[in-house]
Amino acid sequence: MEDNKPTFDKILNDLTHHIRINKGFLLWMGFLSVSLLICLYAYSLQLKTGLGVAGIRDYITWGIYLSNFVFFVASSLIGMLISAVLGLIGMKWITPLTRIAETIAVAFAAVAGLVIVSDMGRPERLAYVFIYGRAQSPIFWDVTVITTYFVLSLLLLFLPMIADMAIIHRKSTSLPGWLKPVYKTLSLNFTDSPEQNKIINRCIRILLILVIPAALSIHTVTSWLFAVTSRAGWDSTLFGPYFVSGAFVAGSAAVIIAMFFFRKNYKLQDYLTDLHFSNMGKVLVTVSLVYLYFNINEFLVPGYKLKRADAVHLHELLAGKDALLFWLVQTGGLLIPIILMMFKPFRKPLPIMLISVAVLIAAWIKRYLIVIPTQEHPFLPIQHVPQNFMHYSPTLIETLISIAPFILVLIIITLISKFFPVIPLHETAKEKGIEHIKFD
């Protein structure tokens, strides 16, 4: 390792050469923008005509908008797992992944709030949630913790980047001119003085500790939106940890996918090595095993007792209408990935990225299966209502509106990763043995 120690200039160049506007970026952003416009048109139809344009009706009132919401909150949790949990217990290999994880956390948390707005018939009344919110309502807690977690994640993304921006705007020759003043302002005259480092390190330490309860709260509270009702399938004391562990599965998969594309597009092979993919694979296996354990509890225990409403719900899920999706998710998104990832060849970048895509898709479908089926068989029988009140199927407009948050997340991730270093520069340089970086 020591013989081919990279020079500082090489690291600087490797980690910042992608920071520029090129044709690929314009094409990709153009594609995202056009897609977003189409989705926004669908949303304008919903604003004009009302929520009736979606497939949600009197009985199934929470459709894919809500599945989406749970999915987005879930995916945002990964920032906390990587930076805080793995970071605080002293895992060194996570250094190049922290910013990717925080970027994903910021993007998903920011959009999760917007997803809820898509389910509102009168979005202009959003402020009423804060003005008239009741401290007794889990919905109010949810709004509070998501806002808090978003701010914490944003700070956790920003603070370690101060040093990077200070270095880059002084040293980099390739930084686009228009970005220089942005970097200069955001780097806050950082000169690596002991006093400044003391402040930053203290802030980061506080944030890393705060973000753990905040992240656990956001997904626990989101699970309570369901678990505090007595509906079969939601009426579970296990929902908090069940949701949190599921969130780590989705988030780890999202990080692996992001790592793969950053490594390829920004040529970061020297920094996001096979070891990082292999280790992330191990993380994904671990959280998947925990999630599998909660899944067994969640279905086996009510399945053993078969209380009447649970029996109807479980039958539809395990052997009835939703069985195909259910078993697809449990095997394709949980069992098979766990088995495959236990073998080293499957933890190589490409195979593990493909596995992660399967896991992430399954994670979304799982949210669908948590939110919708139970509403199709409520405690009070459904009588004398039109056919489309009894079974839920999302409409085209609804589907387009539900795609919009994904596009927004991609836009946010693209912008952050394209205009800022994906890999923490200052820390990487220090870890690679470069002691003195001149800041003036």
Add this chain to the structure above:
Amino acid sequence: MRFKKLILIIAVLTSAPAMIATAQTWVVPDDQKAVCAPIKFTQEMQKQGEQVYMKICQSCHGLPGKDNWMKLTPPPGDLAKDKAQLQTDGELYYRITTGKAPMPEFRNILSDDDRWNVIAFIRTFNPKYVQPDPSAKGSFSGRVVTLALQYSDPMKKVIATATEKLKDGSMSPAAGVEIILYVKRYFGNMQVGDMKTTNAKGEAAFEFPFDLPGNKDGYVDITAKVNDPKNLMKSTPASGSFAIGAPTDKPGLTETRAWWSTRDKTPIWLAITYTGSVLIIWGFIIYIIISILKIRKVAKA
């Protein structure tokens, strides 16, 4: 898709006989056909009927004259059309009162007045309609029964007394009338004990559960109604308030601090926990933001 098809097949198979059966069997007894409204329809009645119609009837029957009724089997139909308008007021009243699946019975949902108001409203869509003279309603041949309620302290029972008006106009105790006793609770009427039939004196005696919560002086509101599912009688129910419940002086459900209560009635421990957590975590966030601003200052110094 396959499931939808199956539903469709079942619906067709079951609805065809149902339609035939309905067409054949929803016959209104002749004496009920002749029933007419107790008073002449007024504009006020039509207005109130419209409100009831919009709340209760419109979901299935649609707006009269617009032909936008719900597709059910048998079809509810547009009430402005001849099928409804050629019926007598008595027929409409009978059908609203008794119902026939999928049409619900409104006997216990709408008051007599509301049912007549709805008919008054429906008739506004028929320019040819002339209301029969309410004073000529003597054609009804069933029993006309009036109930009265009292509490007998020596017997410790609630007594419902039925009196009927005979053909010659005189009043006499009505024997053999089935009576159901209800007590008013939070969300509606609860039946008390079993149905009773009046004796030769026209009386039916009900045991009353004295531990039933009443108001703070122990008063409970009781109603006696005639059980007449075939609508063969004209009956007037009786209501009264009696101090026979257990005096209960509990605050209303939303008057104390509770999970389910309003915002200003948040449980104190919860208000402290929530506000405390928010203040602590946002306190740190503000501290960090101030620190970030300090980084800049430190450099300048």
